[in-house]
Amino acid sequence: MSLQTNPQPALHSSLSSKITARWHRFMHSQNAGYLFVAPSVIFLLLFTAYPLGRGVVMSMTEVSKKGVIGKWIGFANWPILLQDEKFLAAVIRSLKFSAYGVIGALVFGIILALLLNMAWVSPMVTNFLRGLAVLPWMFATAVAALMWGLLLHRDGLLNSWLILAGTINKPIQFVGTPFLALFSLAMVFVWRVIPFIMVMVLASLKSISLELYEAASVDGANKWQSFWGITIPLIMPLLLTLAILTFVWGISQFDLIRIITGGGPVDSTQVVSYYIYRVGFLTQNWSYGATISVGVFIVNLFFATLYLYLSARSKPWE
Amino acid sequence: MKNQTKPIPQKHHISSWLFITRSLSFVVLLLTVGILLLPILWMTMAAFKKDIELFATPPPLLPPKPTLDAFKYLLDQPRYIQMLGNSYIISFSVAALCVFLAFLAGYGFSRYRLRGGNLLLLLTLFTQMFPPVSLIIPYYNILNTIGLYDTHLGLIVADASFILPFCIWMFKGYLDSIPTDLEEAAMVDGASRLGALWKVVLPLTLPGFIATAIYAFLGAWNEYTFAVILTRTEVAQPVTVGIGEFFGLFTVKWSQMSALALIASLPLMIVFVFLQRYLVEGMIAGAVRE
Numbered sequence: 001m002s003l004q005t006n007p008q009p010a011l012h013s014s015l016s017s018k019i020t021a022r023w024h025r026f027m028h029s030q031n032a033g034y035l036f037v038a039p040s041v042i043f044l045l046l047f048t049a050y051p052l053g054r055g056v057v058m059s060m061t062e063v064s065k066k067g068v069i070g071k072w073i074g075f076a077n078w079p080i081l082l083q084d085e086k087f088l089a090a091v092i093r094s095l096k097f098s099a100y101g102v103i104g105a106l107v108f109g110i111i112l113a114l115l116l117n118m119a120w121v122s123p124m125v126t127n128f129l130r131g132l133a134v135l136p137w138m139f140a141t142a143v144a145a146l147m148w149g150l151l152l153h154r155d156g157l158l159n160s161w162l163i164l165a166g167t168i169n170k171p172i173q174f175v176g177t178p179f180l181a182l183f184s185l186a187m188v189f190v191w192r193v194i195p196f197i198m199v200m201v202l203a204s205l206k207s208i209s210l211e212l213y214e215a216a217s218v219d220g221a222n223k224w225q226s227f228w229g230i231t232i233p234l235i236m237p238l239l240l241t242l243a244i245l246t247f248v249w250g251i252s253q254f255d256l257i258r259i260i261t262g263g264g265p266v267d268s269t270q271v272v273s274y275y276i277y278r279v280g281f282l283t284q285n286w287s288y289g290a291t292i293s294v295g296v297f298i299v300n301l302f303f304a305t306l307y308l309y310l311s312a313r314s315k316p317w318e
Numbered sequence: 319m320k321n322q323t324k325p326i327p328q329k330h331h332i333s334s335w336l337f338i339t340r341s342l343s344f345v346v347l348l349l350t351v352g353i354l355l356l357p358i359l360w361m362t363m364a365a366f367k368k369d370i371e372l373f374a375t376p377p378p379l380l381p382p383k384p385t386l387d388a389f390k391y392l393l394d395q396p397r398y399i400q401m402l403g404n405s406y407i408i409s410f411s412v413a414a415l416c417v418f419l420a421f422l423a424g425y426g427f428s429r430y431r432l433r434g435g436n437l438l439l440l441l442t443l444f445t446q447m448f449p450p451v452s453l454i455i456p457y458y459n460i461l462n463t464i465g466l467y468d469t470h471l472g473l474i475v476a477d478a479s480f481i482l483p484f485c486i487w488m489f490k491g492y493l494d495s496i497p498t499d500l501e502e503a504a505m506v507d508g509a510s511r512l513g514a515l516w517k518v519v520l521p522l523t524l525p526g527f528i529a530t531a532i533y534a535f536l537g538a539w540n541e542y543t544f545a546v547i548l549t550r551t552e553v554a555q556p557v558t559v560g561i562g563e564f565f566g567l568f569t570v571k572w573s574q575m576s577a578l579a580l581i582a583s584l585p586l587m588i589v590f591v592f593l594q595r596y597l598v599e600g601m602i603a604g605a606v607r608e
Contacts, residue, residue, distance in 0.1 A: 142540075
């Protein structure tokens with residue numbers, strides 16, 4: 001059989017056929033897996049792990065304004081960082097922003113998922129609406145910033161409607177007032193994350209067996225009771241995972257702030273990620289900027305570990 | 319109807335209550351989706367309006383006199399056309415690179431038991447949780463040192479390093495759902511491993527390819543943080559930077575900016591209309607972690 005499929009076996013040198021045989025044996029062995037994985041691993045080592053290491057080195061050395069790495073200074077930046085009031089204020093702003101984000105996105109995302117999961121509405125209608133509701137998630141942050149810039153403008157749509165409705169008589173400066181700006185930005189963030197939460201929660205809701213609800217209703221439970229007794233406990237692990245993910249995304253937000261407020265007014269939206277940018281790129285204090293980056297990285301590492309631990313425990317779609 | 323209510327008043331009470339809650343919740347559903355879409359519709363309208371109409375009280379919802387002035391303004395600015403071109407170059411490259419690397423890695427993780435494989439997969443997930451900002455300082459430093467600052471290649475590599483991990487998960491999710499019997503049958507019939515990969519696995523994974531490619535393309539297309547920091551001129555700047563730049567101008571040109579944003583949203587409109595199903599299913603496949 002093999003002789004027939006290989007028409008000129010005699011012409012092949014024994015060496016090349018040996019190599020081919022070895023190659024085939026290798027490809028069928030478990031070790032071939034490393035060959036498939038290697039390109040990605042090398043890529044990530046070069047372009048994620050190496051920059052990360054370089055960042056740690058930069059935080060522990062003197063770096064000139066031009067970015068040349070110099071004398072070793074060890075942990076000298078850390079005491080400064082922990083006493084830096086601007087940094088601590090930025091951390092608190094980041095936490096606030098993320099908290100607004102998690103609460104807003106989860107509450108509205110879950111409500112939307114529940115509404116889209118209503119069994120009596122035809123699937124054609126809900127699929128169509130779900131499709132539309134995914135849209136905010138797909139636009140670029142820069143475009144989202146523009147959309148909301150238009151809406152929240154002093155003479156924008158939101159203010160005109162509020163004035164027409166008689167709710168307010170003077171336009172609100174949504175992004176121009178220090179105590180409102182961070183909240184307004186969080187609103188934009190929530191708008192972008194709702195679709196993601198909705199898609200995930202909806203997938204999880206659809207996986208819950210209807211028999212559970214039938215059994216509960218046979219036992220005399222009403223809708224409200226089966227919601228709190230069946231739905232919520234079953235999607236809880238997923239909700240926890242989504243909450244952590246949203247929280248970490250919130251801490252990472254940079255684009256929105258850079259575009260809409262640039263950290264202002266009066267530093268009221270200067271969150272940690274913006275502070276890194278400011279220290280690094282606006283004052284060229286690279287070493288200190290790298291130190292803040294490492295600090296943020298460590299905090300996110302903690303949440304990432306928590307996230308992985310929780311998502312390893314919960315397999316929401318099984 | 320009235321005759322029926324008298325003997326069973328309670329049942330009628332319940333069903334009318336049900337009717338009210340149902341229609342109420344449907345109205346709430348429509349309203350919520352409407353509110354989610356409002357910013358998008360408003361921006362779309364803005365591209366066809368004049369700035370004065372945009373901020374008039376009461377604001378006209380539809381442009382009273384639709385105008386293409388904003389689009390004409392952009393056509394006269396080669397800078398923005400070039401930025402759009404950059405966005406296409408960067409996004410297609412990132413998508414190609416990520417799909418190629420992620421397919422191989424996904425196959426490796428799905429079909430072989432690798433020592434340390436689970437740890438590697440977890441580590442790739444970790445990178446999903448980094449804020450890109452925590453890498454911008456070293457990235458800027460490295461690209462400056464090797465001369466890739468303000469180039470397409472520098473930005474492609476930076477974008478891909480953040481997009482690749484989730485692509486690997488997406489492919490692994492897809493490949494896990496394809497039974498190995500088919501490729502094993504092909505190999506028994508004499509196909510080599512790579513032959514089976516090419517002829518059997520690849521066609522079956524097509525939806526996965528589409529989903530991953532869209533995810534990577536849109537990720538790079540929408541990226542802003544790396545773009546604004548690792549590029550400086552329109553030689554390499556993608557269009558998101560151009561949109562953000564409008565905000566910095568002394569007087570914001572709202573309608574021109576909306577027009578640019580609308581043009582810049584074309585790829586995702588195409589995805590939205592034709593390919594959304596793949597993307598959503600693919601992202602769920604990637605998110606199902608075992």
